[in-house]
């Protein structure tokens with residue numbers, strides 16, 4: 001469904017991705033692991049259209065989308081759940097969710113149904129729908145961030161470190177939510193530093209090092225936690 005080939009990208013003259021290639025098949029749950037500052041978020045931004053590749057291609061369903069604007073990629077089914085839970089703290093939970101459906105203004109009935117769907121998936125968001133998003137806990141913010149992305153009716157979600165700074169019990173909840181999205185038929189690319197969580201949910205793993213993919217393997221083929229941790233920690237330093 002999604003294919004990156006030899007993507008070179010960065011900020012200004014600074015190159016961060018040095019020829020990165022990866023694939024996410026339809027319905028797959030693929031994890032991209034790597035240490036701090038290795039370019040994981042930059043990779044997601046290149047897919048979402050927030051960073052333009054200087055070389056290489058990003059293709060969705062066989063179509064190269066390098067020149068497609070970010071908002072048009074959202075309409076094509078790509079939705080980014082950014083790191084840092086970039087929610088609007090001064091707006092209510094419900095208003096934040098509606099922001100995810102901004103390009104579907106003419107589809108009032110569909111948007112209302114999807115809002116109910118998000119509330120069914122995350123009952124805590126329903127309970128807190130009138131609360132200012134800035135008052136939510138870390139786990140609730142992450143759920144809101146995922147819920148807001150779902151409001152654009154995506155076919156593929158790009159999740160940027162959804163477990164970051166969350167307690168283990170909450171990470172487990174988020175992992176379950178991610179698995180339930182896969183069961184719903186969504187295709188997922190999950191950027192993580194939490195190796196345990198990635199191994200628990202993903203069916204395929206990539207490790208990024210120096211702006212390129214340095215290791216990849218199907219989880220079913222056996223990937224040891226220690227092997228992975230050593231691999232990318234040794235590469236990060």
Ligand SMILES: Nc1ncnc2c1ncn2[C@@H]1O[C@H](COP(=O)(O)OP(=O)(O)OP(=O)(O)O)[C@@H](O)[C@H]1O
Pocket residue numbers: 011014016034035036037038039040041042043083193
């Ligand atoms: N907007 C920007 N302008 C300039 N440099 C940036 C920008 N965003 C990120 N960088 C730099 O690009 C490099 C890769 O950042 P990126 O956020 O892609 O890494 P990451 O693997 O997601 O790391 P982390 O897990 O710490 O978020 C870092 O050195 C970072 O400082």
